[in-house]
Amino acid sequence: MLVIKNLSKSFKLNNGQKKEILKNINCEIKKGEKVVIVGPSGSGKSTLIRCVNLLTTPSSGEIIFNNENINSGNIRKARQKIGMVFQQFNLFSNLTVLENITLAPVDSKLLSKSEAEKVAMDLLKKVGLESVKDLYPKNLSGGQQQRVAIVRSLAMNPDLMLFDEPTSALDPEMVKEVLNVMENLAQSGMTMIIVTHEMKFARKIGSRILFINEGKILEDATPDEFFENPKNERVKEFLSKIL
Amino acid sequence: MxxxxxxxxxxxxxxxxxxxxxxxxxxxxEKTIIMGTSADFPPFEYLQKSEIVGIDVEIAKEIAREQNSELKIKDMSFNSVLTEVINGSVDMGISGITKTEERAKKVDFSDNYFTASQKAMVKNNSDIKSVKDIKDKKIGVQLGTTGDYYCTDKKLGNMVRYDKYTDAVSALSNEIIDVLVLDGFTADQIAKKNKDFYVIPENITEESYCIAVQKGRKDLLESINKVISEMKQNGKLNQIVESYMSSSTSDSSGEFDSKFTSKEYFEYISKGLIVTLKITFFATIIGIALGVLAASLRIISNSNKKLKILGVLVNFYTTVIRGTPVIVQLFIIYYIALSGISKNPIIAAVVTLGINSGAYVCEHIRAGIQSISKGQFEAGKSLSLSEKTLMSKIIIPQAIKNTLPSLAGEAISLLKETAVVGFIGVMDLSLAGKKITSVTFDPVFPLFTVASIYLVLVVSLTFILNKIERKIKNASN
CATH class of the missing domain: 1.20.5 (Single alpha-helices involved in coiled-coils or other helix-helix interfaces)
Structure with missing residues (x-):
């Protein structure tokens, strides 16, 4: 479903030097896989996931999604099929919950307004939030906002969902409600790429774990292999610190 | 054939x-008599609707009647008047010509028909009783008058130069200056109306205006002198001088008496208030429209490389407008940009303030957009929203909400800024106050009245705008 080929990303710093964030990343993700990306801060995890829907433009390399090269192809069409959930939720603050969810499918002419509202209500019911449909984001808790954000992406009926540290900005007691939603989504068969620091969660739902350090994939393994028997020294060091 | x-x-x-x-x-x-003059010296000779009029013209008409001739007026530069008298191309030079010994060698002069003087005016209770006493006092003069030159030459006292004599009279009334040196005729007129002032009778400077004729034309000269003395005797000369002086040299003393009735007072202030409100209203509308337009053009140019020129133009607009004083913009628009289209200063005022305000509104909106978190844009992109939907449904509504407080501030400062329109003669609230001051010579009451009205306007506008703002804020997030 998704092939990342020779992906590199570098920024020019203010002093004129180039900083390489991603160095020649190659990886393939199949339909239904749940790929969890872990690694130390600043390793390039978020940049990698943001390159998948071109919120960050790669310096070189290709992103092939559903057999189409999206660097050169129609990015808007690809984004309709790639949902994204942000660390800071990023709900549209001037729209109600329902409007947040229905705006994109109606704008993309995927659904009529009434269809979109029906889809939105079904999805809200699934995450237990149908009662907040007319509230504005600022009146919701962080956990509620993030669940709405997930629903907003799902309303587009995506093939692939990207999660960029979805629980990092949450109060600890709200983490679980969001992870539960993600777990249910995983069980429904959705293809997912997740950047997270929640190791237990990663082990539980991941089909593969990618370990990234200094812009390179150091380990690409199943959760059991990764946590029980890591090959790379850097991964061992990382795990020994966080577990 | x-x-x-x-x-x-x-x-x-x-x-x-x-x-x-x-x-x-x-x-x-049909006999004719030709008058040579330079029609740029009101109230003696000046153009009014392409006709030359003035005190000198009235005198010339009397002379022509006496001569039983038709009067022809030849307009020329002042320097040419005496030359043409000397070579006989005109019969008489009447152009507020001061009789000097030098000139008297080349032409013959009639008796004087007017004495232009500068006199000293003081407040009644002043200890200045004669011209000698004004040395070392604080002296007000009107810029560029012979009184100004005289006091500057003699290095008298501490001088304050005023553009308009009415301002100087207010200053005297308020004892900012001790003595005011001004045109003797005007001084006498003011003192006649306002018993607070006293005019020291002696002239500080004196110039005799006489009529010039070619040397040796005795008959003509005699008949001119006869006319002048007749006009002096029957009071016609005084009458002419008085009517021309009061209509042109004084700003407004012809319009009212110094005893300003409260009805006139109210009328003046309320008319000014309406003008101020009108200008503020229309300028605000133009400003918001232009500002939103400019901000949209900037957004469009940012998202489309082919239209980059639009962004450059918008930047040019905001930089130039915000980098120059509004009063200079007003002058440029009134005297240059609109001069061929409309001579109406209120239109120039609305256009200037609208254009001026638009630049600030544009920048406020830009700041409003910049204050929106990057996440809103990224969420929109990741959901594949079209640029149009993202801007119109998400970014602009949030930007406007963020911008409301500064837009309200802009409307309020615009209201106060309208006071500059007085500089192109629009009778707004400020100028109305100043006009009343120039008639009554009491600056305190009118100016405080005007200030209070502005204050009430600003406070109520702030109140209303705050309410609207809160309503909009509550309506969404």
């Missing part, structure tokens, strides 16, 4: 010749 044509031609020629001769005879019968 040939002869026929020839005789026909002769017939015509004969006829034309007759007509021509008749014309010449008629012309010779």
């Amino acid at each position: 040939k002869i026929n044509i020839f005789s026909k031609f002769l017939n015509y020629l004969y006829m034309y010749l007759l007509i021509f001769l008749f014309g010449v005879i008629c012309k010779a019968n």
Whole structure:
């Protein structure tokens, strides 16, 4: 479903030097896989996931999604099929919950307004939030906002969902409600790429774990292999610190 | 045939010749007298609707009547008037010409018909009783008058130069200056109306205006002198001088008496208030429209490389407008940009303040957009929203909400900024206050009245705008 080929990303710093964030990343993700990306801060995890829907433009390399090269192809069409959930939720603050969810499918002419509202209500019911449909984001808790954000992406009926540290900005007691939603989504068969620091969660739902350090994939393994028997020294060091 | 044509031609020629001769005879019968003048010296001679009028013209008319001739006025530069008198191309030079010994060598001068003087005016209770006393006092003068030159030459006291004598009179009334040196005629007029002032009778400077004729034209000179003395005796000269002086040299003393009735007072202030409100209202509308337009153009140019020029133009607009004083913009728009289209200063004022405000509104909106978190844009992109939907449904509504407080501030500062329109003669609230001051010479009451009205307007506008803002804020997030 998704092939990342020779992906590199570098920024020019203010002093004129180039900083390489991603160095020649190659990886393939199949339909239904749940790929969890872990690694130390600043390793390039978020940049990698943001390159998948071109919120960050790669310096070189290709992103092939559903057999189409999206660097050169129609990015808007690809984004309709790639949902994204942000660390800071990023709900549209001037729209109600329902409007947040229905705006994109109606704008993309995927659904009529009434269809979109029906889809939105079904999805809200699934995450237990149908009662907040007319509230504005600022009146919701962080956990509620993030669940709405997930629903907003799902309303587009995506093939692939990207999660960029979805629980990092949450109060600890709200983490679980969001992870539960993600777990249910995983069980429904959705293809997912997740950047997270929640190791237990990663082990539980991941089909593969990618370990990234200094812009390179150091380990690409199943959760059991990764946590029980890591090959790379850097991964061992990382795990020994966080577990 | 040939002869026929020839005789026909002769017939015509004969006829034309007759007509021509008749014309010449008629012309010779009708005597003319030519006055040379430089029509740029009100109230003595100036153009009014392409006709030359003034005190000198009235005198010349009397002379022509005395001579039983038709008056012809030849307009020229002041320097040429005496030259043309000398070489005889005009019969008399009447152009507020001061009689000097130098000039008297080249032309003959009539008796003087007007004495232009500068006199000292003080407050009644002043200890200054004669011109000698004004040394070392604080002296007000009108910029560029002979009084100004005189006091500057003699290095008298501490001088304050005023653009308009009315401002100087207010200053005297308020004892900002001790003495005011101004045109004697005007001074006498003011003192006549306002018993607070006293005019020291002696002239500080004196110039005699006389009529110049070619040397040796005794008959003409005699008849001119006869007319002048007659006009002096029967009071006609005074009458003419008074009517021209009060309509042109004084700003407004012709319009009201110094005893300003409260009804006139109210009328003036309320008319000014309406003008101020009108200008503020229309300028605010133009400002918001232009500002939103400019901000949208900037957004469009940012998202489309082909339209980059639009962004450059918008930047040019905001930089130039925000980098120059509004009063200079007002002058440029009134005197240059709109001069060919409309001479209405209120239109120039609305256009200027609208354009000015638009630049600030544009920047406020830009700041409003910049204050929106990057996440809103990224969420929109990741959901594949079109640029149009993202801007119109998400970014702009949030930007406007963020911008509301500064837009309200802009409307309020615009209201106060309208006071500059007085500089192009629009009778707004500020100028109305100043006008009343220039008539009553009491600056305190009118100016405080005007200030209070502005204050009430600003406070109520702030109140209303705050309410609207809160309503909009509550309506969404």
